[in-house]
Amino acid sequence: MSTATASPGSSSSIAFIGGGNMARSLVGGLVAAGVDPAGVRIADPNAQAREALVADFGVQAFADAAEAVAGAGTWVFAVKPQVMREVCAGLAGAAQAGRPLVVSIAAGITSAQLDRWLGGGLPVVRTMPNTPALLGAGVTGLYANARVDDAGRERADRLLASAGATVWIDDEALMDAVTGTSGSGPAYVFLLAEAMEAAAVAEGLAPDAARTLAQQTLLGAARMLTESGEPPAELRRRVTSPNGTTQAAIETFEAGGFRELVARAVHAATRRGGELSAAND
Numbered sequence: 001m002s003t004a005t006a007s008p009g010s011s012s013s014i015a016f017i018g019g020g021n022m023a024r025s026l027v028g029g030l031v032a033a034g035v036d037p038a039g040v041r042i043a044d045p046n047a048q049a050r051e052a053l054v055a056d057f058g059v060q061a062f063a064d065a066a067e068a069v070a071g072a073g074t075w076v077f078a079v080k081p082q083v084m085r086e087v088c089a090g091l092a093g094a095a096q097a098g099r100p101l102v103v104s105i106a107a108g109i110t111s112a113q114l115d116r117w118l119g120g121g122l123p124v125v126r127t128m129p130n131t132p133a134l135l136g137a138g139v140t141g142l143y144a145n146a147r148v149d150d151a152g153r154e155r156a157d158r159l160l161a162s163a164g165a166t167v168w169i170d171d172e173a174l175m176d177a178v179t180g181t182s183g184s185g186p187a188y189v190f191l192l193a194e195a196m197e198a199a200a201v202a203e204g205l206a207p208d209a210a211r212t213l214a215q216q217t218l219l220g221a222a223r224m225l226t227e228s229g230e231p232p233a234e235l236r237r238r239v240t241s242p243n244g245t246t247q248a249a250i251e252t253f254e255a256g257g258f259r260e261l262v263a264r265a266v267h268a269a270t271r272r273g274g275e276l277s278a279a280n281d
């Protein structure tokens with residue numbers, strides 16, 4: 001959607017069903033990327049959320065999802081997995097009439113479920129973005145069902161690329177692992193930040209100093225990871241002087257089962273994705 005000048009109702013306009021945290025991040029990315037906000041139509045029952053989206057981005061907002069999707073060529077489903085079935089059922093007639101490209105960002109919910117709930121036979125792209133999308137620094141995994149053609153893939157890719165990097169996944173069964181890795185992943189880093197800050201305070205540092213030290217360390221390390229072209233193990237090796245301070249810390253992490261704990265956490269999130277699919281079918 002790089003510099004689209006979509007007018008409301010034209011097939012190049014985009015409808016968001018759900019205008020919460022993630023939709024807000026994606027809409028911010030689209031508008032920053034040059035998409036005409038007049039062609040972005042958002043449905044949300046929450047009046048405050050609607051007003052904020054209109055004020056902040058100049059998009060159109062509707063209480064009624066059917067009004068938001070009218071004439072839109074791409075429908076982005078951004079409601080919670082728990083209400084997805086009901087929301088889709090309410091739009092099935094319009095979906096069958098309009099044959100939009102369906103894009104979902106919901107955890108767990110499969111492309112087959114979305115297609116079935118919307119009446120069947122539709123091109124569906126199941127995606128999993130993450131909250132750094134707000135800064136254009138997100139990453140999104142995408143899976144397309146067999147009905148999505150090259151133009152549909154391109155449209156979905158452009159939509160999510162305004163939020164950061166995109167990674168296409170061929171096997172939909174792996175989308176729950178994407179959720180467990182990058183969808184939920186920012187929270188793992190925030191937990192590490194909390195733990196580092198608390199540990200620094202416990203060692204006697206002032207809270208504001210502890211926060212700055214932890215935050216800048218994570219920022220600097222993340223930039224080295226993405227900008228140096230070096231694998232993480234090599235970057236770690238360069239910090240770790242023989243018998244030095246880092247070695248003492250890393251040995252403590254390893255003895256405590258850090259890697260296994262991360263693997264268990266990612267697995268729990270991955271498994272929860274499957275449960276969300278089954279529980280809301």
Ligand SMILES: NC(=O)C1=CN([C@@H]2O[C@H](COP(=O)(O)OP(=O)(O)OC[C@H]3O[C@@H](n4cnc5c(N)ncnc54)[C@H](O)[C@@H]3O)[C@@H](O)[C@H]2O)C=CC1
Pocket residue numbers: 017018019020021022023043044045046049065078079080081083087105106107128129130131183184
């Ligand atoms: N928060 C995150 O880090 C990520 C969330 N997701 C997925 O994004 C989806 C939305 O999550 P959030 O934005 O975090 O939740 P949220 O609660 O901030 O947003 C959901 C929005 O849907 C609205 N809504 C409820 N019923 C509706 C209806 N019938 N029609 C239209 N809108 C309706 C709510 O008023 C709310 O504003 C979920 O499916 C989640 O799995 C995906 C990737 C990351």
Ligand SMILES: O=C(O)[C@@H]1CCC=N1
Pocket residue numbers: 107179183184
């Ligand atoms: O916690 C969740 O279910 C959503 C999906 C990925 C991030 N947040």
